[in-house]
Amino acid sequence: MKTQFVPTDFNGIILALKSGKFDAIISGMSITDERKKQIDFSKPYFMSGQIIIxxxxxxxxxxxxxxVGKTIGVELGTTGDKSxxxxxxxxxxxxxxxxxxxxxxxxxxxxLQDLQTGRSDAVIIDEPVGRYYVSAAxxxxKYTVLSEKLTSEPMGIGFKKGDKELEESVQKALDEMKKDGTLL
Known part of the structure; x- marks a missing residue:
């Protein structure tokens, strides 16, 4: 398959998928019951969760x-927002x-920038995303990740409802990657 990446604000990512802007969400999408009402998912390929920075x-x-009494930053439309x-x-x-x-x-x-400048006291964020950004050279x-994890969330690839051909093709590739050790 030919791949084209389409950067999209996370808050509108499900709507963009449903409207045909792209074919799949491969962006650290937590599988939630609310999201399953709107889109289909692959089997979970990674366990994540929300952390505090x-x-x-x-x-x-x-x-x-x-x-309590603090100002918290979150990315709009994420499970960090809900958490x-x-x-x-x-x-x-x-x-x-x-x-x-x-x-x-x-x-x-x-x-994270507002946290650094003092306009907020903490950020609640997906663990892989947060750890990626704070580990940059x-x-x-500049940041501390607290040891407490707020949630545990399975991550999956999102598809338009009913796009079974693409979902099955991607799931087959994920299964093969797990089998050969490429995906742990």
Missing amino acids: VKSGNKSITKSDDL SQDLDKKLKEKQSKGIKEIKKYDKATDA DKKG
């Missing part, structure tokens, strides 16, 4: 409970106070 040197936030809302609800039930503000960004890099030592 703070600016290096921040000693006041060491766990999710410390986010922040779930955490806010949990904190309000547990401590009768929640997150001060959930700032939503079109790009994860914008959320120009970012080393």
